[in-house]
Amino acid sequence: MKTILAQELLPEEAALWWLGQAGYVIRSAxxxxxxDPYLSDAAGRGSPEFSRQYPPPVAAEELEADIYIITHDHLDHLDPETIASLRNKGSARFVAPRLAARKLPALGVPAEQTIVLNAGETWRTEGVEITGVFAxxxxxxxxxxxxxxxxxGNGRxxxxTSDTQFHPLVLAAAPHAPDLMLVPINGxxxxxxxxxxxxxxxxxxPxxxxxxxxxMMALNAENPAVFKWCCEQQGLGSNCVIAERMQSFIWS
Known part of the structure; x- marks a missing residue:
């Protein structure tokens, strides 16, 4: 985490680090x-077939963010062990949809630090705007x-997408031409x-x-090279980036 926080960025730049599964850290402005930081083996404890195939890239107690976003209440997205271990729960803000947000107080997140944000709603604070998108x-x-x-605030x-079924209504509700799109491919x-x-x-x-x-999970895996090939067939080959865990991706 020290490496992430020490990364120098120009005012117009943003940087993203993939934590594995659907978890990310993003810095900008x-x-x-x-x-969705998943830094435990919560999903594998009750179902060994969903055990992690590699250790967490950063310890949950070392993770430090100004804002934590939770997309839904599955263990690999709303990870109770990770959230309970965060050291700055009292000062950070948490953004989550209505039902997922109800789980946060029991994990030590003060109610006044939680922003319930559903699809179609927007929350703004200094330096960033966050909008819920239908999934x-x-x-x-x-x-x-x-x-x-x-x-x-710099436009990045x-x-x-969160976990979501593929459906015309999802496509219609999705934002147009963001800088970066993060999408599941496990199928x-x-x-x-x-x-x-x-x-x-x-x-x-995007x-x-x-x-x-x-x-992350042997039973829930896919080859990202297949996605890269499919993007090429759609004319998006140069747009597709296969991230390496904990390696910075910087754009402006």
Missing amino acids: GLTIAI LPTGADVLDTTGYIVTF SVYH KWNNPGPEQAAEFAKAVR RFVMPNHYD
């Missing part, structure tokens, strides 16, 4: 934002699933596979698109 839930247990687009923008449990994710990206037209949700 003087702010640090974490989205089609992948199960009845996460009906409030919400994607988010983060737009920093990131669209995290299981109602998430899009590589071909559908590439079609999704073609509809959104400057860059990164796949996620394919690397």
Whole structure:
């Protein structure tokens, strides 16, 4: 985490670090934002087939962000062990949809630090604007699933689709031409596979698109090279970026 916080950025730049699965840290305009950090093995404790295939790239107690965004209440997105271990829960802000937000007080997040943000709603604070984006839930247990687009004060923008089914209404509700799109490609449990994710990206037209949700669990894996190939077939080959965990991706 020290490396992330020490990264020097020009005023117009943003940087992103992939934590694995669907988790990221983003820095821009003087702010640090974490989205869906999964830094434990919570999903694997009750279901060994979903155990992590590699250790967390950063310890949860070392993670430090100004804003934490939670997209929905699945253990690999709203990770109770990670959230409970965060050291700055009293000062950071937490953004989550309505049902997921209800889980946060029991994990030590003060109610006054939580912003309930559903699809179609926008929250602004100094240096950033965050808007909830419609996602089609992948199960009845996460009906409030919400994607988010983060737009920093310098104009840099990131669209995290959350887990979502591939559907024309999802495409219609998605933001147009963000800087960076983060999309699942595992193709299981109602998430899009590589071909559908590439079609999704073609509809959104981001400057860059990164796949996620394919690397951590043996039973829930996919080859990102397939997504890269599908992007090439959609004319998005140069837009596709296959991230390396904890390696900075910087753009302006």
